[in-house]
Amino acid sequence: MGQRFYVETLGCPKNQVDSDKLIGTLLADGMTATDDPSKADLVVVNTCAFIDEARKESIDTILALEDQRKKGGRLVVTGCMAERYGSELAEALPEVDQVSGFGVPVNLMSKPGKKKIPLSIVPTLDLLNLPRPKSTSPWAYVKVAEGCDRTCGFCAIPSFRGPQRSRDVSSILHEVDELGAKEIVLIAQDLASYGKDRPDELGAGSIVPLVRAVSAKAAWTRLLYLYPSDLSDDLIDAICDTGVPYFDLSLQHVSKPLLRRMRRWGDGKRFLDRINDIRDREPDAAFRSNFIVGYPGETEEDHDQLLAFIEQAQLDWCGFFAYSPEEGTYAMELDGTVPTGLMNQRLAELREMQDDITATRRDELIGRTVKVLVDAPGEARSTREAPEIDGVIEVPHDLAVGEFHEVRIVDAMGPDLVADSL
16 A cells, blocks of 8 residues: 555635645555545645634644644645744744645755655645545535635735635636535635635626536535625625525624724624515525624623624624734734623623524424435535535434435524425
């Protein structure tokens, strides 16, 4: 048997796509995947650096895999943390054989005295456009762009992911064909801005033609992370026409003064008006959003506005995250630090409210007949549940995996549902 590799992926779906493309490269070079890091000749950790908690998890994972790897095995660190803190990471972790950022030839970052890994088995090419293996699940993420042109006050991603680079439509459609998945989930740092840097190819520089083209190939097409100002009528229509009326809106807060301190567009009224407009068009639409709690300068009035919005909006899914100071961001220079204890109180209050809302909205589905895609024996999703981040639907184990089925919802357990066959 030839050399074996093990890849550990941390962070968001975009990182998972990067790992898939790295895996495709390793397989093409004749290596074999293993799910046991102690048997791997090459162990790769694809790190996350979005917030401090993610960085700690990355370090803990690297050290854990260092303990598990076999004698003579190589440990390579790549991904966001490697790109952002490459030299510091290499200095702080002598256990690591190589540190490689996005597409940086790993040999260029080899430590003195270490045997170099052949250039062919590390990410030396543009990961955005590398091929990847056929999907092993009924759904698959497809990254359509890399980087971001926005200057949100809390986010360091543009500093290490760079400006937006949209892929050409033909390469995306080819990847969709190769993956062979029933559901395609389109992702990017700023998904709704896809194509603005390719106006010649896409006419108006809009994501709408891409959504329609992907939908013509995949049974379900889902979009994740939409900046609200780019949610045009045409895009809403395109999403509804896919048959997956799922809207993941990147709102972050609803207080207009605080959003301006975040260097972001919008306010609670605009957001609520848009959500109600979508529900008028498609009553069965599902909504997800995320909010930052404790951003510098957040007042009790700001928090109360967010609570009121959550109550009014009745979103299906919501994530609430404590503000994390990030080096090099605009927010690092702002005053008005929110004490950790107060931040945690606000988080708890919001999460309790949203848990009740989510449970109520799930209860309302009992008795309905829905179409589901079975992801694994006994586990399925409808259009209302995005893979990996939302609840699931428990279904009979005899329903074929990778196929669509009509089921009747008979019970709800918090975020999850229980269904019987028709």
